[in-house]
Amino acid sequence: MKLGFSEAEEAFRAECAAWLQAQMTGEFADIRGIHTLTDMPERRKEWEQHLGKHGWGCIGWPRQWGGRDATLAEQVIFAEEYARSGAPGRINHIGIELAGPTILAFGTEEQKQRFLPDIAAGKTIFCQGFSEPNAGSDLASVRTKGRLESGEWVVNGQKIWTSLAHISDWIFVVARTEEGSKGPKGLTFLMMPLDQDGIEVRGIRQINGDAEFNETFFTDARCPADSLIGNIGDGWKIAMGLLAFERGVSTLGQQMGFRNELDAIIAAAKDNGAANDPLIRQRIAKAEIGLRLMRYGALRMLSNSDHSKIDGAALTYKIQWASWRRDLGELAMDVLGQAGEIAGGSAYEWGMLPNLFLFSRSDTIYGGTNQIQRNLIAERGLGMPREPRGDL
Amino acid sequence: MMDFTLNEEQLMFAETARQLFADMSGPDQWLEQMESGAARIEARWNAIAENGLGLLLLPEASGGMGLGELDFALIAEQAGYAALPDPLVESAGVAAPLLAAIDPEHPLLADPSVSIAIQHPQNPLVADADVAGGIILHRDGEAWLAAPDQVTLTPRESIDPFRRLFAVAWDTASATRLGQADWDLALDRGALFSAAQGLGLAQRAVDMAVDYAKDRQQFGKPIGTYQAVKHHLATAQVAIEFARPVVQAAAAELAHGDVQSRARVSHAKLVALEAADNAARISIQVHGAMGYSWEVDVHLFLKRALALTNSWGTPYFHRQRVAQRIFTQPTGPDQTFAREIEHA
Ligand SMILES: Cc1cc2nc3c(=O)[nH]c(=O)nc-3n(C[C@H](O)[C@H](O)[C@H](O)COP(=O)(O)OP(=O)(O)OC[C@H]3O[C@@H](n4cnc5c(N)ncnc54)[C@H](O)[C@@H]3O)c2cc1C
DSSP, rough: OSSOOHHHHHHHHHHHHHHHHHHHTTTGGGGTTSSSSSSSHHHHHHHHHHHHHHHOSSSTGGGGGTOOOOHHHHHHHHHHHHTTTTTTOTTTIIIIIIIHHHHHHHHHHHHHHHHHHHHHHOOEEEEOOOBTTTTTOOOGGOOOOEETTTEEEEEEEEEEOOOOGGGGGGEEEEOOEEEEEEETTTTEEEEESSSTTTTTEEEBBBBOOOOOOOEEEEEEEEEEEGGGGSSTOHHHHHHHHHHHHEEEEHGGHHHHHHHHHHHHHHHHHHHHHHHHHHHHHHHHHHHHHHHHHHHHHHHHHHOOOOHHHHHHHHHHHHHHHHHHEEEEEEHHHHHGGGGGGOOSSSSSOOOHHHHHOOOOHTTTTTTTTTHHHHHHIIISSOOOOOOOOOOO | OOOOOEEEOHHHHHHHHHHHHHSSHHHHHHHHHHHOSSSSOHHHHHHHHTTTTSSSSGGGGSSSSSOOOHHHHHHHHHHHTTTTEEEEEEEEIIIHHHHHHHHHTOOTTTTTTHHHEEEBBSSSEEETTTTTEEEEETTTTEEEOOOOGGGGEEEEEEEEEEOOOEEEOOOGSSSSEEEEOOHHHHHHHHHHHHHHHHHHHHHHHHHHHHHHHHHOOOTTTEEGHHHHHHHHHHHHHHHHHHHHHHHHHHHHHHHGHHHHHHHHHHHHHHHHHHHHHHHHHHHHHHHHEEEEEGGHHHHHHHHHHHHHHHHSOHHHHHHHHHHHHHHHHHOSSSTHHHHHHHHH
C-alpha cells in the first residue's frame, strides 16, 4: 500500500494547474466561478472549444480522437485542478463522459470519425434522451418509437428532464424500434441532430429558479439509418454500458468541487460566527470526514487495476456522494441562517451556497435515485432476493 | 392530567379556515399569483376578513373575540397546509394583539381587512410591509407605528416565492410613538404560530407524496408499493404526530410568559419545523424529478419551512432557550411534566 500520487503525476498536476489558472485569470476570467449550468452559454461554448484546441477537452480519450491517453489518476488530477481553478461546470459533460465513451466502446469506425473529434474539440454538445414521463427509474418502459423508412429513422414520442437540450447539438435517444416489444427488448440507441423541424425543446423550471432541463418532443424527427449505436434491438445493452460510465470515473474528480463548497461553508461559518456553535462545528467536522472518506475510496478505486472491481466500488459511490452533498446543502443553510434565505439581488437567483442547498435536492434523484441505488447494491452487490416488482 | 381534546368552537373555526383555504389557496391560485406577481388575491383576503379569521386573538375591547393562542394556532396550521401567501398569521397572530395591548381602540384595529406588519428584533426584515395599513417598528424597547409611505422599503427576494420581505429604514420624526410593548410575548406568538404552520406544511407535504405514490407507476406498480417509499413517508408522519401535542401544549401555556412556557414554545418550534423540513424533503424525493421542478409545488413547502425556521428565532436561539430551562430549573423525574401535574 502506498498513498498519494507519483512524482510524474504531481508534475502533471502542476501543468494542469498552471494552464487552468492562466485561463481563469486571463481570457476566460468572466466565466470563472459560475455555479449554475445555464449562465452564459455562448461564452461557455467558446470555453469548451478553447479546452479542445489546447488538448484539454477529453484527456482520458485516445490521442487518435483528440484525447491525451491520460491515466485514471491523471483524469482525476485534471478534474481536481479544474475545480480548484474556479472554471465553470462542463456544459458538454454528457458528450465527454457518456456519449464519447459509448461511441468509443460500441460505435463503428465511421461513427468514431464522425463524432469523436468534434466532441473532443468542444464543437458538438450532446444531451441525454433517456427519461420519459412514464419511464424514470424504470427506464426499460420507454415508449418513444423509432421506425426505419426509406433509409432514415423516423422517431415519435417524448423525452423529459433532458438537461441542456436547449443548448445542445445532438441527443442520444433510447427508442422502441420493435413494434409491440416490452421492457428491455426491442430498444435501439439512436443519435439524432437536435436542429430539425421534428424536434421541439421546451424548458422546465427547477426549484432553484433555473431551467437546466427540458421536455423534448419528437414528431417525425429524423436521422440517417446508420445513426444507431450497436445493432437494432441492442439499445438496452448500450444504455446500460453508458450508465456504467456515468457511475464510474466521471464522478471521481467531483471531489475538488465538493472541497470548494465545503470551504465556502467553513469561510461563511467563521465570518458570521456560526463556527462558535458547537453543533455546527461538529457537523462541519462530520462533513470533512465524509469528504476524506470519499477521497480514500476514490484513491483505492484508482489503484485497482482490475476494472470489474472498479465497477463494484462505483456501484456504492453514487449514493455516498449524493447523500453527502445533500447533507452539505443543509449544513450550508444552517450556517447561513437568516441570510441564506435572501437572494443577493432582486431576482430569484442564488449564490453558491443557497444554490447548493436547492440543487443538491436533485443529486439523490438523477442518475439513479438513492432508493434505486440501494436496491442495486443489495440485489446486485449483495445478491439479495429481488423486491417483487410488476410484470416487466 | 392535560386534556388534548379540542372544543367545538375551536374545531369550527379550524374547519372554516380549512375550507376557505382549500377553495382559495391551492395550486391554481399559487400559479396565478406567482405569474401575476400580485401582492395578494383580493377576493381571498376579503374572504379571510369576512370570516373573522383575523379576530380570534383580538380582545373584545378591540372588536375581537378574545380567544386564546390555541384557537389561533389551529388556524395557523391550516394556513401552513395551504401554503397561504397572505399575511394573516403575522398580522392577526402577532401584530394586531401587540397593538391592542397598547391601545385597544387604535383605528387600525377597526377594519379586519387591514393588515398590520411588524418589525421584531429577532427578524432582520419585515414581511408584507408594503400592503400593510401600518408597520409596527421597534426602537430601544419601544414600539412605534408608521404607514408604508412614511418609511423607506427595500424589497428583498426570499427563497419562499410567496414571502414578501422588506428592509425598512425609518426615523422617529415620521413615525408615531406607541410606547412600551411586550416584545417577548410577540416573539413567543410568532414562534408558536410558525410551529403551527409547520404542522400544516408537514402534513401537506406528506399528503401530496402519498397521493403521488399511489398514482405514479414504475416497474408496473404504484411506487407506493415499494417499502423504500412507504417507510420514508411513515417516518415523516411519525414526526408530525409527535410534534402536534407539543405545539398544542405550548399554545395552551404560552400566556405564562416564564422560563417554562418559553422553553415549551421553543420546543414546539424546533420539532414542528423539523417535521416540516423533513416531510418536504422526503416529498421531493418521492416525487423524483417532478419534485425538483418548479411547477409541482412541493418545493413551496420546503421553502416555507425554511423561511419559518429562520424567523422568530433561529434554531440556535430556541435550543438556547430550552437549555436555559434545563440549567436554571430543578430537574428530575418529578419535574418533566411539572406544570401539567400542577394543573391537573
Ligand atoms: C436535475 C436532473 C437532471 C436530469 N437530467 C436528465 C437527462 O439529461 N436525461 C435524462 O434522460 N434524464 C435526466 N433526468 C431524469 C432522471 O434520470 C430521473 O429523474 C430518475 O431516473 C428518476 O426517475 P423519475 O424522476 O421519473 O422518478 P420515479 O422513477 O418516478 O421515482 C419516484 C420515486 O419512487 C422511487 N422508486 C421508483 N421505483 C422504485 C423501486 N423499485 N423501489 C424503491 N423506490 C422506487 C424513487 O426512488 C423516487 O423516490 C434528470 C433528473 C434531474 C432531477
